[in-house]
Amino acid sequence: VEASIPEPQRETWRKHQAKPFADKDGFQRELVRHVETTLARSMFNCDESAAYSACALAFRDRLVYDWNRTQQRQTLADAKRVYYLSLEFLMGRALDNAMLNIGQKDIAKAGLAELGFRIEDVIEQENDAALGNGGLGRLAACFLDSLATLNYPAWGYGLRYRYGIFKQEIIDGYQVEVPDYWLDFNPWEFPRHDVTVDIQFYGHVVKTTDENGRVVHRWEGGETVKAVAYDVPIPGYGTSTTNNLRLWSSKAASGEFDFQKFNNGDYESSVADQQRAETISAVLYPNDNLDRGKELRLKQQYFWVAASLYDIVRRFKKSKRPWKEFPDQVAIQLNDTHPTLAIVELQRILVDIEGLGWDEAWDIVTRTFGYTNHTVLPEALEKWSVPLVQHLLPRHLQIIYDINLFFLQSVERQFPNDRDLLRRVSIIEETNPKMIRMAHLAIVGSHKVNGVAELHSDLIKTTIFKDFVDIYGPDKFTNVTNGITPRRWLHQANPRLSELIASKTGGYGFLTDLTQLNKLELHVNDADFRREWAEIKFNNKVRLAKYIKDTLGIAVNPNALFDVQVKRIHEYKRQQMNIFGAIHRYLTLKEMTPEERAKQQPRVSIFGGKAAPGYWMAKQIIHLINAVGEVVNNDKEIGDLLKVVFIPDYNVSKAEMIIPASDISEHISTAGTEASGTSNMKFVLNGGLIIGTCDGANIEITREIGDENIFLFGNLAENVEDLRHAHTYGGDWTLDPSLARVFEEIERGTFGNPQDFAAIISAVRDHGDYYLVSDDFHSYLETHKLVDEAYRDKEGWTTKSILSVARMGFFSSDRCINEYAEGIWNIEPLKGEE
Numbered sequence: 001v002e003a004s005i006p007e008p009q010r011e012t013w014r015k016h017q018a019k020p021f022a023d024k025d026g027f028q029r030e031l032v033r034h035v036e037t038t039l040a041r042s043m044f045n046c047d048e049s050a051a052y053s054a055c056a057l058a059f060r061d062r063l064v065y066d067w068n069r070t071q072q073r074q075t076l077a078d079a080k081r082v083y084y085l086s087l088e089f090l091m092g093r094a095l096d097n098a099m100l101n102i103g104q105k106d107i108a109k110a111g112l113a114e115l116g117f118r119i120e121d122v123i124e125q126e127n128d129a130a131l132g133n134g135g136l137g138r139l140a141a142c143f144l145d146s147l148a149t150l151n152y153p154a155w156g157y158g159l160r161y162r163y164g165i166f167k168q169e170i171i172d173g174y175q176v177e178v179p180d181y182w183l184d185f186n187p188w189e190f191p192r193h194d195v196t197v198d199i200q201f202y203g204h205v206v207k208t209t210d211e212n213g214r215v216v217h218r219w220e221g222g223e224t225v226k227a228v229a230y231d232v233p234i235p236g237y238g239t240s241t242t243n244n245l246r247l248w249s250s251k252a253a254s255g256e257f258d259f260q261k262f263n264n265g266d267y268e269s270s271v272a273d274q275q276r277a278e279t280i281s282a283v284l285y286p287n288d289n290l291d292r293g294k295e296l297r298l299k300q301q302y303f304w305v306a307a308s309l310y311d312i313v314r315r316f317k318k319s320k321r322p323w324k325e326f327p328d329q330v331a332i333q334l335n336d337t338h339p340t341l342a343i344v345e346l347q348r349i350l351v352d353i354e355g356l357g358w359d360e361a362w363d364i365v366t367r368t369f370g371y372t373n374h375t376v377l378p379e380a381l382e383k384w385s386v387p388l389v390q391h392l393l394p395r396h397l398q399i400i401y402d403i404n405l406f407f408l409q410s411v412e413r414q415f416p417n418d419r420d421l422l423r424r425v426s427i428i429e430e431t432n433p434k435m436i437r438m439a440h441l442a443i444v445g446s447h448k449v450n451g452v453a454e455l456h457s458d459l460i461k462t463t464i465f466k467d468f469v470d471i472y473g474p475d476k477f478t479n480v481t482n483g484i485t486p487r488r489w490l491h492q493a494n495p496r497l498s499e500l501i502a503s504k505t506g507g508y509g510f511l512t513d514l515t516q517l518n519k520l521e522l523h524v525n526d527a528d529f530r531r532e533w534a535e536i537k538f539n540n541k542v543r544l545a546k547y548i549k550d551t552l553g554i555a556v557n558p559n560a561l562f563d564v565q566v567k568r569i570h571e572y573k574r575q576q577m578n579i580f581g582a583i584h585r586y587l588t589l590k591e592m593t594p595e596e597r598a599k600q601q602p603r604v605s606i607f608g609g610k611a612a613p614g615y616w617m618a619k620q621i622i623h624l625i626n627a628v629g630e631v632v633n634n635d636k637e638i639g640d641l642l643k644v645v646f647i648p649d650y651n652v653s654k655a656e657m658i659i660p661a662s663d664i665s666e667h668i669s670t671a672g673t674e675a676s677g678t679s680n681m682k683f684v685l686n687g688g689l690i691i692g693t694c695d696g697a698n699i700e701i702t703r704e705i706g707d708e709n710i711f712l713f714g715n716l717a718e719n720v721e722d723l724r725h726a727h728t729y730g731g732d733w734t735l736d737p738s739l740a741r742v743f744e745e746i747e748r749g750t751f752g753n754p755q756d757f758a759a760i761i762s763a764v765r766d767h768g769d770y771y772l773v774s775d776d777f778h779s780y781l782e783t784h785k786l787v788d789e790a791y792r793d794k795e796g797w798t799t800k801s802i803l804s805v806a807r808m809g810f811f812s813s814d815r816c817i818n819e820y821a822e823g824i825w826n827i828e829p830l831k832g833e834e
């Protein structure tokens with residue numbers, strides 16, 4: 001390519017080539033230039049928001065330089081790439097991350113200070129990029145950080161929602177949703193108006209034969225929508241590798257059709273068409289762990305998958321390699337079943353458009369895809385109705401039927417005469433209407449299937465996917481335990497702790513090799529170190545206490561034990577059990593004499609999290625938490641002994657402030673329901689202890705840090721089914737007496753109108769207690785007593801905290817990404833000269 005450009009031209013290009021700034025002076029020059037030209041402002045009207053914008057633009061320029069070179073390098077090397085397909089990327093803020101990953105935060109801090117700005121205030125100006133619901137979306141963001149840091153050639157593909165997850169306000173104790181229009185000013189994205197793909201919907205299939213007598217299927221008619229690429233640079237930490245996240249935005253395919261309508265005076269309907277097209281990427285579905293089967297969601301999925309595959313195939317075709325080498329150049333990872341149509345789409349491209357034979361194409365497809373399952377909850381397992389898919393994607397439905405036919409035929413050969421097995425594993429569920437089981441399609445079309453923590457990966461093999469293990473053998477199923485990026489979740493969120501760790505472990509090497517944290521064990525008895533350790537936690541608590549006071553007007557004592565549960569509100573995560581526990585604590589305190597009370601450990605129960613707008617029960621739980629806070633926080637007799645705080649609008653930036661301030665955090669899902677959890681890892685990494693059930697990654701955390709450093713309680717996953725059965729058919733099931741006492745108090749009206757909370761109570765008492773709140777309540781309360789006792793022993797607590805952090809090396813998303821790279825993607829790092 002380069003040789004085609006004459007030397008004098010090349011010389012001129014090189015002379016003016018963009019160069020990254022290297023020092024404070026260079027940074028300031030860029031910042032002022034952006035204020036004065038890009039933003040058309042001046043020294044006299046540069047407020048914090050303008051300072052943020054200019055600072056972000058300066059760093060964006062800096063990133064683009066590495067980004068361009070990374071893309072050139074990867075293309076030249078013809079390296080195998082991984083494509084991470086995820087409907088959610090919960091990125092949070094980008095500026096602080098960019099400065100830290102590039103290693104120029106100090107320059108920026110000093111540079112901004114001389115221009116009259118505090119860097120913290122500038123960072124705070126940025127809106128979160130909140131294109132996700134919870135753990136699944138944040139995992140995708142941590143993975144992008146690790147992929148770039150480890151120099152893997154990788155792209156993310158997602159949707160550019162105009163509205164991310166809604167903002168939550170709490171009004172009179174209830175959640176109110178406010179739209180999150182976040183694109184007003186987003187310096188981190190590059191519109192690629194030249195990178196577009198036409199996406200087809202509806203229409204019909206024409207079956208004909210070609211000149212060689214081969215049967216061909218043509219998908220004709222219907223409507224077309226345009227996908228426009230928006231690229232977001234993803235910098236690695238301490239490396240020049242800057243990968244790409246490509247987000248698709250929908251636009252009306254401008255064509256004669258629209259003009260015709262317009263010219264005919266049908267202005268309204270030509271605008272309506274445009275709006276219909278733009279609706280596809282307008283809004284993120286706000287459900288976490290729940291599938292609702294809406295047509296627009298299916299449109300989003302196909303739109304995104306088809307655009308991404310077109311792009312991937314276009315890139316591969318430039319290499320002029322034969323098709324059979326596609327899986328040597330391309331690995332595609334399906335983040336949950338949301339992108340499963342990609343399997344069908346690639347088969348369609350290869351067979352219908354490229355003219356490959358079915359078997360040859362299918363071999364390529366299955367060698368390309370890997371599928372990660374993130375949940376066993378039945379309500380989250382995606383199914384699409386056959387009539388809906390028939391209507392929207394007629395050719396895809398045919399291909400799905402063919403995939404299923406060949407699959408069932410091979411099962412039939414392997415296990416003759418097992419009709420029930422065929423029914424169970426079929427991609428099509430024979431209900432009315434018939435439903436397509438996306439997880440089955442994902443398994444059949446992938447070469448590897450993984451769960452996200454050991455227990456979860458075992459559970460999928462023994463329960464929901466058991467038959468597929470019998471069919472494919474155990475090797476197709478594997479585990480990759482989730483991880484988190486220590487750059488954001490330690491270095492960025494808790495800079496002082498990161499600095500202290502660096503001072504004891506010989507520098508910041510732990511940020512790219514988290515196992516180096518184990519060097520901290522040597523210092524566990526070093527008095528100065530322990531004092532600093534405890535002081536950092538205390539300061540983080542002071543900062544959170546200030547935030548709570550400033551925003552909610554509640555005064556909390558930073559010397560109290562901060563007990564935190566922040567995550568999506570869901571019955572399976574059991575925030576209801578936590579608030580019942582808080583009520584129990586309140587009642588116990590009320591019954592005490594003042595002398596007894598004076599001996600109790602003060603607590604602050606902190607909650608945060610959004611409820612899906614349509615999840616009524618979750619919203620009732622939020623209301624109960626706020627109602628309890630209202631009473632407890634204003635009870636003079638109780639004072640600092642107990643506060644109950646609900647922090648509105650929990651998001652990534654709030655997490656970065658809340659997590660470092662936690663003494664103990666709650667990860668208390670019904671055993672077997674939380675596939676992994678990832679905030680459990682974030683809390684421990686920041687020196688907080690955790691109370692949890694034997695669920696998800698809690699189990700591996702226990703194994704790593706030692707069971708003396710974690711508070712485990714409750715029934716085991718293996719007993720859940722029997723317990724549920726006993727609730728309904730056992731006859732002699734009784735409500736836990738402490739819980740009965742809590743219910744009594746709620747029903748007496750202590751926390752407001754008991755009618756408001758009737759459903760929360762009856763789910764436990766009258767409707768089978770599906771989530772085993774009553775079964776686990778006693779051991780939950782007992783374990784909280786142990787927490788109080790342990791916290792009173794300040795030195796013992798600090799020892800637990802230090803040793804836990806020292807043993808958290810395993811939970812880096814770097815380890816996790818290396819496992820995917822080796823075991824599933826078969827890709828190698830590609831590093832530039834730094």
Ligand code: GL2
Pocket residue numbers: 133134135136137139288289290374375380452482674675676677678696
């Ligand atoms: C989730 C799981 O619920 C959660 O336990 C897991 O940590 C993450 C990431 O693997 O995935 N599955 C899911 O559908 N959501 C999750 O957060 N929304």
